[in-house]
Amino acid sequence: MPTATREPFLPVIRELVRTYQAFESFSNAHVRELGLTPPQFDVLATLGNTPGMSCKELSEQTLITKGTLTGVIDRLVDKGLVSRTAQEEDRRSVLIALTDTGQALFDQIFPAHLAHMRQAFAGLDNDDFSRICAELAKLRRSIGLAMENCKP
Amino acid sequence: MPTATREPFLPVIRELVRTYQAFESFSNAHVRELGLTPPQFDVLATLGNTPGMSCKELSEQTLITKGTLTGVIDRLVDKGLVSRTAQEEDRRSVLIALTDTGQALFDQIFPAHLAHMRQAFAGLDNDDFSRICAELAKLRRSIGLAMENCKP
DNA sequence: TATTGTTATACTCTATAACTATA
DNA sequence: TATAGTTATAGAGTATAACAATA
Structure with missing residues (x-):
């Protein structure tokens, strides 16, 4: 006989996971329509309306580890949406920022994404x-x- | 000037994402200590204390799409934790079930995982x-x- | 024709650690 | 020595669609 696991917190886990999965599924469907992966959109949204930031800051804000972030940024650079600039103060550091194209894309898709998400909270x-x-x-x-x- | 985005639901998104990420990070750290990836643990936990189920059912319960599920199950079969058995009633369908080794592992690690997670709800x-x-x-x-x- | 599951493709992300260049 | 970021490895998961066997 299996032990009965009457842990009172299990419903909380179930509900948290289901709610988050519903949220992600709703959000990601729209992000992919925009031609971006979720981590790419995350980076774009974090850089939008900022003067840019270092990899370290970006990593902290997006919770993408630095090794992975290099690859994500590479792909955004390939798309012409993001630039890497050497920093003068600390030459180990790199400024990651949206290009003009990237900022224009952000200005276009971020409000659209908000409008999409607004529906999820309509009730x-x-x-x-x-x-x-x-x-x-x-x-x-x-x-x-x-x-x-x-x-x- | 960027448009001010005073969407009242944005704090909800932030809080949901942060809470879920904290939960995942806490849970996954333990799952990886057990030598499993999160999807593998998910499958194991779903099959535990059941007579097994079809790929379709497993896919519905874990929200892993069928194409991905084939690969996840392949790796669990390689580890000797899961078996695939042809079904007699419907020969298109396959019964996925824990092997004895898989059930023994489940019996050992599932309570341990619950004990780990209990700490997250201690307050x-x-x-x-x-x-x-x-x-x-x-x-x-x-x-x-x-x-x-x-x-x- | 519709459904179950596998295969194929092509990426993208992940974890980890070693490495380079600064500081 | 410590830090910022890249590179290297080796998987593992993802989306998507085509496919085989069966219903």
Whole structure:
């Protein structure tokens, strides 16, 4: 006989995973229509309306590891959307920024993506948003504590 | 000047993504210690304590598309954890099931994984669980409606 | 004709670690 | 020594479509 696993947190995991998968599926379908992969869109969206940033900053914001980021940026450079510029202050560092073409694409697709995503929240009001954020934040804090306790 | 994007749902997206990423990072770190990739663990966990199921069912439950699933199962078969058996009723279909080795591994690592995950919920009580589930379910329903409206 | 699963293609991402060049 | 980023490896997952066997 299998042990009954009546863990009260299992429904939370199920719901979190399902909700996130629904969100991703809805978002990614639109991103792919735009001719980008999700990580490429992530980078583009992070660089939009900024003067650019180093690989390190970009890596921290997108949670893409530096090795992977090199490849993602390579493909965006190939598409002419992103540029790499040597930095004068610290010559180890590289400034990653949108090209004019990249900024133009961003200006076009980012609002379109927002409009697409707006539909996913059409059934909810601002009070719902507040409650959802509050509950998710509580959960995230709890996970964060566990991660700290696992490290040291 | 960039258009100000004061979309009230953006904080929800940010919080959902961050919370999910924290959850995944915490869960995957443990799964990889067990020598499995996340999709492989997903398949193993789905097959555990079942008599097995077809590729189609497995694909539906794990949300791994059938083409990808073939490769994931190949690697689990190579590890001796999963078997493929021809079905008599419908000879197009294949029964995917845990081998004895696979079931033994499942019996060993699934409780260990639950114990690991329990830590991530240590700061919360059953009322928190209910509230989080309720809010996530509301959000998921709204996303689901948008997906339906996009299709037809 | 429709369905189940495999194969084929071509990428894209991932983890990891070694390496280069600065600092 | 430490840091920023690239390169090198070796997988593994992804989307997509064509395909074989069966229903």
